[in-house]
Amino acid sequence: MIRRMLRIELRHGSAPLAALATAVALTWVLVANPAQWVGQWGGLAVYLRMCLLVLCPLFLAAGAWQVGRDRRARTVELLGTVPRPAWHPMLAGWAAVTLGGLAGLSLPLLVAAAMTARLATYAGPGWWGPLPVVPIGLAAASALGVLIGRRFPGRVTAPVAGLALYVGLALPAYFPDSRWAVLSPVTDEFRSYVLWPASFHVWQAAWLGLVAATFLLLATRRWWAAVAPAALAGVLLVAAPPDQPAADPGALELVCTERAPQVCVTRINEFLLADVDAVLRPGLERLAGIPGTPVRAVEETVRRTGEYRPDIAWFSLNDQARLTGGVDRRDWLETTFRSSLGDNDCPPPPDSVGDPTLDPVWRTELAADLWMEGDPPPELTALPEERQREWIGRVFAASRTCDRAELGRLALS
Amino acid sequence: MTVAVEELTVRYGRRVVLNGLDLALDTGVHGLLGPNGAGKTTLMRVLATVARPDGGGVRLLGSAIADEKALREVRRQLGYLPQTFGFYPRFTVREFVEYFAWLKEMPAARIPVAVDRALERVGLLDRADDRMKTLSGGMQRRAGIAQAIVNDPRLLLLDEPTAGLDPEQRVDFRALLRELGVDACVLVSTHLVEDVAVACERVSLVDGGRLVFTGTPEQLASAGGDGDAGDSAIERGYTAVLRAARA
Structure with a gap:
């Protein structure tokens, strides 16, 4: 019979509303930020955990709204x-809105999974690790909603409590080293190429499960029964995290174009390689043969802190994937590539005074930039081809050594 | 005795709503009459186990309701239609009645048949799959009666059950009341004295939180005279009893 009641609640209770709300919300966050997940299984799993920042408050609001239904419908008497016992229909309602909300997530998630399957070039071991925490975290959020809705019945309870949870979940971003940041279902500490050990996910899932049980027992006014899960959750809260994450070498393995000059991306971004190559190859070919200039362009994800190599130009693929695949912002990709050519963590230049166009260093760098873009200034094109390339080589060499005096001397008339 | 109330007192703050009320009801249809504020709804709420008495004794279905177990047992055999009847607008009529059958802890195997029977008795079987919000006020009231009778209660409490029903529906409802009263104790609180005259075997009149009359509708009718206000004999009896009680 409980199944029948659950079915009624799923069809005609608050569950369909929860399903609609979560479907719209997840669709929105997926479409709004495709670069975080498109083409990457690990990215999709990790981004889903980020989405909990929006989804948990929705589930909480759904729980509070569900439990306030009797008051709104005037069936309390x-x-x-x-x-x-009152906790039977309450639990059925909680289960219904939780299942309804999860069902609402399934459609956009399936579409996202299909899109990922079409593009993904790497899955790797345990990419799905962050996923089990998602339903448990959402169930805990709706349980908290039930508890709050019972304690504070009223129409504004659901939106106000949802908003409060949103703020509460966003706060750890400002305190990334806090214990709450580690235990929160929402995290931006995950990366699609980082593997968190299974024990960490089990630890987090157990904590959220215990918290959910505590909320439900408190909502049913079983104070003593709530002590055990609350105490266990407290123990996990103060216990040290089981293991530390490690980078997935398979995900970070470089995949390069076959013909020189090479363009290399990490395995997880391999689906972008053709697009990246198309954008960066003209610049690399322009530099070919100039002494001291890069012969390869490499995704900077694998760059060690402070690493500098004259033969490599780095580029960033952060926030670059389009919803349909391919590079989203080609100009930004080119900019990161070009800025890395002369980048050697030079000290900041002195504040310019007067007209910057009169600054010879500025004029030199501008002329080099324009040359890279294939639109060199007339004073540079006035030089023979060989002289132009020699000049460019000297400019990049001076940039790498932070030799502003030399850059000034290289200014063209 | 299905309902035995002695010296029942209920207060809302300083106001005494029921003041030492005595009442005894057994199987059959009983009417509960009284002016606004007389304490009818409060008495119904006490009998429905929603409100707790501040004094006196209440025995329902032979139980003094001393503990949770006894309360639960009484509630399994109770049907109640409150004056302000609420419902879940998106539920279908069948789902709504089914939901309350579950809440009344009816055996799962019995529920589908019991729900259909209850809907048939209130004339809503053909609207069973319509959503509650699409029903007229009278139909919603009948759905409320269906949830009250779905568990074949031994004690059925109906507070203003005919509110919103059209004359034809009221006639049908009176017939249903008589049918229900064969096996159960049915207490109908109403302002409509003609309903009492036609459908009830006994009638109780409450005023100022006290029972001022109990007897048959005929006895109530005979208490009035030509000089009393009212369009029918029972209305004249009603006003005569009230006047005498307040004298």
């Missing part, structure tokens, strides 16, 4: 005359 009638329900006060039935023999079945």
